[in-house]
Amino acid sequence: MEIRPYEPPDEAGLWQRKRDFELGLGSGTGGEKKETKYEGKLDEQYREAWLEWVERCVGADERCVTVAVDETATEDPSAGPADAVAGYVFVLPESHRFIWDAAVLNELYLSPAYRGTGVADDLIDAAVAFARDQELPLERFVLDVDRENDRAKAFYERHGFEHWGEMVAREL
Template sequence: MTDTRLRPYDPDRDPRDLWDLKRAFELGLGSGTGGDDKRAVYEEKLTEAYGERYLDWVFWCTKHDPRCVTVAEVTDGEGITDDSQSNTDDSRETENKSEDGSDPALAGYVFVLPQQLAMIWDAAVLNEVYVRPEYRGTGVADDLMDAAVAVAEDQDLPLDRLVLDVDRENDRAQAFYDRHGFEHWGEMVARKLE
């Protein structure tokens, strides 16, 4: 039986798997919440150099707060990562596999910016939460959100809020955040830089 358990991100063993999740998160943003132009912009940025910069950013953040990135690790039901299934089940869709074709070690992640960056919004910032499609509806996202709230509650913040940016066109995400007590609080606008 495959199960998951939450734990802090490990910069020694998780970077490849986190990058796979981040790519899927970004591709979902680009294709699920906008037209072809938005999808193309998101696809173009997902270069190897961007991946290295992102993982450096994660490393910096976790040095300031090791709990700021929490991962849901795929286990065999006994708390041990299940590597025995790697590349043996041809019926799984390629999109559910890691870039190298192996079964994923991580089912999802949540990233709350460290307290040192709270002044960005004067609140805790939920930077990203993502769960692989095959683990959606299993409670993994709820567990990750609980972990994010716990990290935010431990931060010394100017405002007692956990904030995030969510596209109003993303009905699935909006319903999830509504269920977790998030309310509309302001509006973000953007301008393209030349």
């Protein structure tokens, strides 16, 4: 498994993992209504806008998006380009540090087939290293975890994250 900064040829795989991430959020933590909302937003317009945002962030610092690429998938003639990207971690660029006065872990996703293999640990290690290099108002690395996602909460706790406030939301 290669852990490295995202590159444009990874686009199809990154987008597929982003879809998997979003659909997993919708289906696993909030019922049918949330799942329908998450499915509905993942149209072509959203895809283009999200990938443009990725490019802007990566343009600010290539370490904003780190991918885990399974080299064996690229050797499989039946595999498509999206199959090689096993997962990713997305840390907002330093220019966003005033959102929470900290480094922000936007997303981390790993395909289920690779969970429990240490790849997620490698991705979070890359993210923490990048966050430590940022000039921050507070020496903190923050993220949002759904309270119903016990697997994710346990993963982040194992990596030293602690409860720090709580995000609330409302419909607009």
